[in-house]
Amino acid sequence: MTSISELKYACVGDAIQVRILRRWKPQYRRHETWFLDVDKFGDAIQILGQRTNQGYIESVLNLSNCYTISEYTCPRLDDYQKVLENDIYMDVGIASVIQPIPDTITIPSAWFRFVSKTQLMEFGENPPFCPDFIGILTKVRDCKKRNGECFVFIVLTDEGELAVNLWKECIDVPEKFNRQQLMPPPATTVVAVTNLRTSSNDGILRFGSSTATHVYVNPPIPEATLLTNRFSGPSRPPFIASGIPTTLSSLVDFAFKDNWCQVICPQCRDPIFEKAKDWFCSAHGLTEAPIFLYRFTATVSDPTGSITSSVSDSAAQRLIGITSEKLMSNNTQINIGNIETLTQQAIPTTPMATIDNKSSEATHNIRTLSLPSQSSNASKALSFETSEKLRSTKHQKRGQQ
Structure with a gap:
């Protein structure tokens, strides 16, 4: 044998x-x-x-x-x-x-090849196999493609949230999928999804069912028991709770790794370029009042840790006084250099600002609004944005306190 x-x-x-x-x-x-x-x-x-x-x-x-x-x-x-x-x-x-x-206990009655969300991200767009994932069901929604084809969107939570699209070839086969078993919160439902297929859209990894995907609800395996105990006990992780998490943090440093700037037309918002003392748009001709956009990064922190957020031009103008007039040039690289120079000059006198992380339902990004601290003379809220990956457990936990 x-x-x-x-x-x-x-x-x-x-x-x-x-x-x-x-x-x-x-x-x-x-x-x-x-x-x-x-x-x-x-x-x-x-x-x-x-x-x-x-x-x-x-x-x-x-x-x-x-x-x-x-x-x-x-x-x-x-x-x-x-x-x-x-x-x-x-x-x-x-x-x-x-x-x-004859049936025998020597041959397993279940088999999975589970990986964590971290491992899924490390695999990237071309994993060596189609992995399995298990987590607590935190969201389920029936959806349709533009062509009318139905699919089911679910979010599973373990060390982090993983969004999965279950396509027609999965949800239309009863032995693969049973929609009635998917009970969202407040029920504690463990879901194991096998053989995920990974794709990429604008550099963002997406996860969906493959032709081999089966969905198991509350499977009788040790991993499911551990998840149930972990999420239903007194120390249940707060990041699956409803509501928008909030964190009060302090802006502690600036960084200039991903500086970006652009001059655009106020009417069509296409890029424009300097001509004599004015700016020229191929669609609208000369303009004396261009829109100058720029962005750099800042580190914000609270007692649980720190994250990096992108500081927009409007926020930076209120925070450190970098105005369009100080930056305008027909040379993008010079503009980027000006951002760093002027910001570094302003750092010693910049008041500390507290920030408030709020999730935007439309974009699924975290929008960070700065609020004047006691030592700040700022009178207006400043706007920052951070990526979805910054929706970390520690900040969610902080927001529930």
């Missing part, structure tokens, strides 16, 4: 005992039926029945049952087929020998 870890490319495999756990058909390869099976050592591999073999394999392999399988081959997976870490699969067909065996 062999094991999954001993299988090699192009070999004709010896007898192996496995349990069938999942089944799926690719959306664009309907002649293929895939199964995920696991052996007694906890290793998993994909099984394929295709074309001539497809109907036969579908009729003899039943979910959750155990089998001894022999007389199969081990071809290599292509990129579209591959969802596990293995590079090969078991090609099982009419000539294979498939014998049902």
